[in-house]
Amino acid sequence: MIKFKKLGLNEDILSMLKIQGITEPTPVQEQSIQLIKDGSDVIAEAQTGTGKTLAFLLPMFDNMSADINTIQGLIVTPTRELAIQITSEAKKLAEGKNLNILAAYGGKDIGVQLKKLKGNIHLVIATPGRLIDHLRRGTVQLDKLRTLVLDEADQMLLMGFKNDIEDIIEKTPKNRQTLCFSATMGSDVKKMAYKYMNDPKEVIIKKEQTTLKNIKQFLIETTDRRKQEDLCKVLDEDNPFMAIIFCRTKRRVDDxxxxLYKKGYNCKKLHSDITQSKREKIMKEFKNCDIQYLIATDVAARGLDINGVSHVYNYDIPETAEGYIHRIGRTGRAGEEGYTYLFAAPKDKFILDSIEKKIKGEIPRKIL
Structure with missing residues (x-):
């Protein structure tokens, strides 16, 4: 706790961290917290699973006051799952400070959200679409906002939320603090960030290949026709504790x-066409190990932090090498060993070459 104390966090926050067993700040937390507490705008780039969420939540809670009856903090994030995950983290911290949190995302009953907004809300965690909806209805006022967080900014731009984000920013005070957190900081993200930020401080946590050191990777050379049969062979051989199977599209996930369900595998699917209540139920079941295989698209699984995932199966090759790193980073966490399989057909050679170039090595071939 000494390092957290050195970052100037108050005793309420420190005791909440202690209850949760969090004793050492991660590099992104260590470099960001003091800057945010001091009121600086921050652009932070760090890989998934490095503690970005607490890096902005801790100083925000430290700076917020339960006595001020306005929305002081706003976190905008691309997917419902991420909104749920951030809300869960925020609620643990809020217990000691009497701060009220509203999670506003699509698929959740807007009537309930509107009713809650009539109360005293200090922090809003929202997806862009639902937040725009509230702003148009006049049910959310951001005129007294102190801190705006753009979480997973790269993904929000990739998903086409640029105009929504700009509309949201226009509704906030010019003197607000702006924080931009992302796994990758491309030119589009930087362009948008610098347009709306005031002399931002950059925090860049080097991408370490060590994130892959606990992960044993394998390549299965296959064909589209044979792929499903090969996947089943590997699943039967591994019988993993908890696994995520990635497909490229919602249709592929459905099929x-x-x-797999017909063949008797304990599996459920996760993508954006599934109702919000069902998605929350599926995630809860998966975290509780009631489901062995979660079959998902990249968007649905973006940023999800689930302990205990022992295997990741890339049934469809990801579109980019960066996407491959994101996917396999779902396993091999917290010092545990993880296993990943990439199923590649001859037509996937170009992307496969870019993946192997990115990870600086050939993925070992596995013969079935």
Whole structure:
């Protein structure tokens, strides 16, 4: 706790961290917290699973006051799952400070959200679409906002939320603090960040290949026709504790889930066409190990931090090498060993070459 104390966090926050067993700040937390507490605008780049969420939540809670009856903090994030995950972290910290949090995302009953907004809300955690909806209805006022966080900014731009984000920013005070957190900081993200930020401080946590050191990677050379059969062979051989199977599209997720379910595998699918209540139920079941295989798209699984995932299966090759790193980073966490399989057809050679170039090595081939 000494390092957290050195970052100037108050005793309430420190005791909440202690209860949760969090004793050492991660590099992104160590470099960001003091800057944010001091009121600086911050652009932070760090890989998934490095503690970005607490890096902005801790100083925000430290700076917020339960006595001020306005929305003081706003966190905008690309997916419902991430909004749920951040809300869960925020609620643990809020217990000691009497701060009220509203999670505003699509699929959740807007009537309930509107009713809650009539109360005293200090922090809003929202997806862009639902927040725009509230702003148009006049049910959310951001005129007294102190801190705006753009979380997973790269993904928000990739998903086409640029105009929504700009509309949201226009509704906030010019003197607000702006924090931009992302796993990758491309030119589009930087361009947008610098347009709306005031002399931002950059925190860049070097991408370490050590994130892959606990992960044993394998490549299965296959064909589209044979892929499903090869996947089943590997699943039967591994019988993993908890696994995520990635497909490229919602349709592919639907088809694979139906095929595996018919073969008797304990699996459920996760993508954006599934109702919000069902998605929350599925995530809860998966975290509780009631489901062995979660079959998902990249967007649905973006940023999800689930302990205990022992295997990741890339049923469809990701579109980019960066996407591959994101996917396999779901396993091999907290010092545990993880296993990943990439199923590649001859047509995938170009992307496969870029992946192997990115990880600086050839993925070992596994013969079935």
């Amino acid at each position: 694979l889930e139906m095929a």
